[in-house]
Each structure stands twice: as structure tokens, then as C-alpha cells.
Amino acid sequence: MIRLPDSGPGDEADDTAKPHSPEEVETLDLRAPRYTSYPTADRFVEAFGPDDYAHNLAAREMSLSIPLSVYVHIPFCESLCYYCACNKSITRNYSKAERYVQSLLRELSMVDAQLGGDRRLLQMHWGGGTPTYLREQEIRRLMGAVRERFCFSSNGEYSIEIDPRTVDTAKMGLLRECGFNRISLGVQDFDPDVQAAINRIQPAEMVQSVLNTARALGFQSTNFDLIYGLPRQNPAGFVRTIQAVIAMKPDRIALYNYAHLPSRFKAQRLIDMDEMPSADTKQEIFHLANEMLDAAGYDYIGMDHFALPEDSLANAHRTGRLHRNFQGYSTQPNCDLVALGASSISRIGNCYSQNFKGVGDYNDRVSQGILPTQRGIHLTRDDILRRALIMSIMCQGEVDKDSFEITHLIDFDSYFASELQALEPLRNMGFLSVEDRRLVVTPTGRRKALRVISSHFDRYLAEHQSRAHFSRVL
Numbered sequence: 175m176i177r178l179p180d181s182g183p184g185d186e187a188d189d190t191a192k193p194h195s196p197e198e199v200e201t202l203d204l205r206a207p208r209y210t211s212y213p214t215a216d217r218f219v220e221a222f223g224p225d226d227y228a229h230n231l232a233a234r235e236m237s238l239s240i241p242l243s244v245y246v247h248i249p250f251c252e253s254l255c256y257y258c259a260c261n262k263s264i265t266r267n268y269s270k271a272e273r274y275v276q277s278l279l280r281e282l283s284m285v286d287a288q289l290g291g292d293r294r295l296l297q298m299h300w301g302g303g304t305p306t307y308l309r310e311q312e313i314r315r316l317m318g319a320v321r322e323r324f325c326f327s328s329n330g331e332y333s334i335e336i337d338p339r340t341v342d343t344a345k346m347g348l349l350r351e352c353g354f355n356r357i358s359l360g361v362q363d364f365d366p367d368v369q370a371a372i373n374r375i376q377p378a379e380m381v382q383s384v385l386n387t388a389r390a391l392g393f394q395s396t397n398f399d400l401i402y403g404l405p406r407q408n409p410a411g412f413v414r415t416i417q418a419v420i421a422m423k424p425d426r427i428a429l430y431n432y433a434h435l436p437s438r439f440k441a442q443r444l445i446d447m448d449e450m451p452s453a454d455t456k457q458e459i460f461h462l463a464n465e466m467l468d469a470a471g472y473d474y475i476g477m478d479h480f481a482l483p484e485d486s487l488a489n490a491h492r493t494g495r496l497h498r499n500f501q502g503y504s505t506q507p508n509c510d511l512v513a514l515g516a517s518s519i520s521r522i523g524n525c526y527s528q529n530f531k532g533v534g535d536y537n538d539r540v541s542q543g544i545l546p547t548q549r550g551i552h553l554t555r556d557d558i559l560r561r562a563l564i565m566s567i568m569c570q571g572e573v574d575k576d577s578f579e580i581t582h583l584i585d586f587d588s589y590f591a592s593e594l595q596a597l598e599p600l601r602n603m604g605f606l607s608v609e610d611r612r613l614v615v616t617p618t619g620r621r622k623a624l625r626v627i628s629s630h631f632d633r634y635l636a637e638h639q640s641r642a643h644f645s646r647v648l
Contacts (some may be wrong), residue, residue, distance in 0.1 A: 220548065241292055242512060243499065256371075259435065300354075363400065398426070426479065426481045473491065476620060526553075529548060605622065606623075
């Protein structure tokens with residue numbers, strides 16, 4: 175096992191990033207949702223359709239002042255990354271993207287015609303696929319249409335995912351000119367052997383060049399996405415990657431556990447299973463990365479997210495203002511989310527709605543003048559209070575029972591009696607405690623067991639016992 179330098183004389187001992195014990199592995203080695211929503215998307219039903227979505231858009235007129243977030247899904251990529259589990263379309267036929275952008279503009283117009291209430295836009299994110307697959311004309315048209323319908327804020331967060339292989343200085347300048355102020359770079363791993371194994375070659379120098387350009391243009395924040403558990407990865411190689419990342423000093427880092435689900439994602443069938451790291455090697459890589467990021471001064475936010483102490487995400491974490499949505503952790507309050515494009519999921523009031531996943535189906539529905547909603551769900555009272563509880567665990571790491579009872583008019587210990595009993599093994603292992611009527615996730619629990627603790631309050635998971643389509647916690 176690779177050893178890192180000992181802590182300095184002023185550092186406190188910290189066991190939160192230590193490898194899992196055999197007992198912990200037995201308890202935590204299961205599949206669980208990442209809880210970017212509750213209920214999770216697998217609980218959506220096709221009985222929820224376009225009329226339901228339109229009704230909820232219009233009902234915003236009757237709500238208190240609730241700001242908005244917008245998500246735009248761009249599914250196109252020029253080449254296939256073997257690890258990818260995103261909804262994507264691999265093509266070099268740009269006319270497909272041109273037609274798709276036309277559909278996005280039509281969907282936006284249909285949403286605009288129904289949408290009531292506050293038009294303040296506090297957050298926007300373009301994801302994919304590869305949003306930077308789009309050319310200048312389509313980027314300008316799409317961003318212009320969004321600006322026509324929503325009121326951008328001086329402190330809003332407007333981000334875009336970037337494949338470093340698809341941008342140059344001119345395109346980066348275009349993104350900044352259009353109003354994006356944050357970027358997320360798909361790095362995954364700097365090891366050339368790993369990049370070859372996943373069919374994504376991008377030297378560290380390329381990423382450094384994009385980062386330098388972003389800083390020169392005044393982007394406020396940069397995130398690096400990293401993945402551990404990829405083929406040909408080993409501790410020594412990933413240590414070199416983390417060293418390079420620390421030297422580049424992005425504001426935020428997401429360290430994702432690779433979820434190998436080849437039965438669901440065909441691209442992953444191209445990965446040679448003989449080259450996959452063992453479970454023990456994965457855990458060693460993860461804990462080494464945690465230790466290195468801690469030592470470099472990054473704050474641990476939750477799940478697999480880190481941020482520099484001066485970043486707004488770290489500040490939100492320290493002050494209890496952290497939120498969670500489909501893009502992960504956020505500093506913005508719980509906005510209503512308007513999502514555009516194939517497979518995208520909106521959250522309006524107490525409902526979720528998801529568009530058709532296939533680009534063809536999506537284009538067809540929009541061309542008929544019909545909102546492309548394929549399925550969704552109206553939240554019950556139980557869904558609403560469980561969502562609040564799970565998000566409190568995921569974001570703040572604690573739940574105040576008295577405040578929760580006042581807000582939701584329940585007796586906490588009675589309502590969640592079976593869940594609290596099921597949590598006892600995790601409590602005995604030091605992952606959570608009960609302090610003065612507060613359910614508190616310990617620092618070790620935040621690192622190792624956040625998803626597992628949250629999943630105990632997931633009524634749908636308890637009823638159906640189906641976890642096969644979720645990623646593994648370890």
C-alpha cells in the first residue's frame with residue numbers, strides 16, 4: 175500500500191478517510207441512490223403526462239416567490255467514452271444537433287407559454303453529452319432564447335460542462351461572453367494508460383490550457399470531475415493524477431466512484447473486465463485521494479465533493495446553507511427547476527417530470543407542439559417530508575427532530591420508528607448519533623455512510639427491495 179507523509183505536528187488525527195474495516199464493508203457494500211431527488215427517478219410513472227406538467231407550470235402563479243433554475247441537456251458527443259452512463263448520442267453529423275436545438279427552442283417556447291410566477295433565474299446548467307459540441311450559432315441562439323424569458327441575477331451560478339478536447343480560446347471566450355460564469359471539466363484521470371482504456375485521450379497539458387484560459391477570462395469557479403475504479407487504474411497512477419490536480423488548484427473537485435452497469439449502458443461492455451481494479455484497490459485509491467485532498471486544504475463537502483475553503487460551496491457547507499439537486503450540491507436555495515431536452519427532469523412545486531429519453535422521440539413530440547413529458551410523479555405528503563429529511567441528511571448531516579415535527583406535524587420517533595431501529599447498527603459503528611433531540615451524522619459517517627443512512631428513510635426502497643439499477647456505495 176502506498177503511504178503518504180505523516181501529518182504535521184499541528185494536525186489532528188483524523189480517521190474519517192481511513193479504509194473500511196471488514197465490518198464496515200459488510201454493512202456498506204450495497205447499492206443505493208445518490209438522492210439528487212426524492213422520490214428517485216425510477217419511481218416516476220407514465221400516468222403523469224404533458225397536461226400534468228403544464229398544470230404545475232401554471233400553478234407557480236399561486237405560489238410564493240420561488241426563483242428558478244434551468245437545466246439544458248445537450249446529448250451529442252463526437253466520440254464514445256467507454257465508462258459513460260449519460261444519455262448521449264455519438265455523431266459527427268452536425269445537422270442532428272441543429273435540429274435538436276430547434277426542438278429545444280420550441281420546448282422553451284411551450285414552457286414559457288405555461289410558466290407562471292417568479293422569473294428570476296438563480297442557477298443554470300448545460301450538461302450532456304457534450305454541451306461544447308455545439309457551434310457558435312447554436313450556443314448564441316439558445317442562450318439568447320433563455321435570456322429573453324428569464325431574469326439573470328448578478329449573483330447567479332451559470333455553468334456548463336466542458337470536454338477539454340472540444341474547446342479553444344475562441345470558444346471559451348464565446349461561453350464567457352454569453353454569460354456562463356462557471357465551468358466543469360471532465361478530467362477523469364490523467365494516466366495515459368487509463369485514458370486509452372476508456373477511449374478518452376486528453377493530456378494534462380490540454381486541461382491546464384483550458385483552465386488557464388478560463389481564469390484569464392474571469393470564470394468565477396472551475397470544477398474537475400474525477401473517477402476512481404476505472405480500468406488500468408492503480409494507486410500509484412492515481413496519486414500522480416491527484417498531485418497534478420492539486421497543482422492546478424480547481425475550485426471544486428468531484429471524485430466519483432465508477433459505476434459499472436453494462437446491462438444498462440452498452441458502452442461499458444467495451445471495457446475489459448480483466449483490467450478493472452479490485453474492490454480493495456478501489457478503496458485504496460479512494461482513501462489516498464481523500465487524504466491528499468484534505469492535506470492540500472480542500473474542504474470535504476459531502477458524498478464525493480470537495481471545495482477550496484474560499485469557494486462559495488465550502489462556505490455554504492460551513493453555514494448550513496448547502497442544497498442538493500440534479501446537478502449535485504449547490505449553494506442556491508431550492509428553486510423550481512425547468513429542464514429542457516431529451517431525458518431531462520424538471521422539478522416544479524411538488525412534482526417531478528421527465529422528458530422522453532431518445533432524441534428522436536423528443537424531437538417528434540416537440541414538432542407536434544406537445545410538451546415532451548414522458549413520465550413523472552406527484553409527491554404525497556409522505557414523499558414531501560421524507561424528501562426534506564433525506565436532503566437534510568445529505569446536505570447538513572443532521573436533523574433537528576423538534577423543528578421537523580413542527581414543520582411536518584408528526585411525532586418523529588413514532589413516524590420513523592422502524593427506520594430508527596434499522597439504523598442502530600450504523601449508530602453502533604459510529605456513523606451517527608442522537609444528541610439533544612438531533613439526529614447527527616458523524617464526520618466518519620459523512621465520508622462513508624451518507625447514502626446508506628439516507629436510504630433507510632426511502633420508503634420506496636424499503637417496500638420494493640430493488641437496488642439493482644443503483645450504483646454501489648463502495
